[in-house]
Amino acid sequence: MYELIPVTDRTYYIQSPAKMGLVRLEGDSVCLIDSGNDKDAGRKVRQLLDANGWRLAAIYNTHSHADHIGGDRYLQAQTGCKIYAPGIECAFTRHPILEPSLLYGGCPPRNLRHKFLLAQDSDAAYLTEAALPEGFSLIPLPGHSFDMVGLRTADDVVFLADCLSSRETLDKYRVGFLYDVGAYLDTLEKVKTMRAALFVPAHAPAAEDISGLAQYNIDVTLSVAEDILGICREPVCFETVLQRLFTAYGLTMNFEQYALVGSAVRSYLAWLKDTGRLTARFENNALLWERA
16 A cells, blocks of 8 residues: 556556555656545655655645545645645635535534544645646546546546546445536546546546446446435435435445435435436425435
């Protein structure tokens, strides 16, 4: 773990729970794409930098989830590097309490205020094309998060952040975190047709062709939607939908899973309602969902 994997003579990725990118710039300067899940990840990155005599100039965060920005604060304090994050993700990176608050839908209990969901804050600026090294480009990848982006390097390596899960993860958990189901499916359709020298998803193996995996993610997303529609053959409340999904997928409920999967299921319900496949009504002071 935290092995530095060379892709080209300038571009690497760091094998870790959420893969990071590392690109050599001019002289001894390098930049990171994401920073890992916590301070310990930041320390391991710092060791790689020191071992190679590299100076960290900037961190480009693809989005603001804690497993991608967890090393930001440590590395910024240690190296003085600049930190960038796109769009709304920048506000979440500067104020990470927004993440568990969004997931929970209110002030999160202590059970959700830990490093898995709550990174340390850092001094991030907005990520724009102008902030990128020469030859880099941004790839909008909304859906998993508000304004998630991928990055294409000058040597045509594409870092895809969290828009793809591995087949193993999907087969085991079925439902992953999504903020906007419609935007996510649109992103996957775009990714399916992309070409690059190498694709590096954060949570799936690096590959030269990711079209098959993108289609598998589409298929699983649509199958989850169908399962929800099946549960809603009769009027049911959100908690019943969530409980039956957990039972069907063999998942175990805890605070983290309730927040993450629960938030995703609410997004599925909203998307299915907005696309006319579910109806929602209030009855006896309860919100009930039913197949249209």
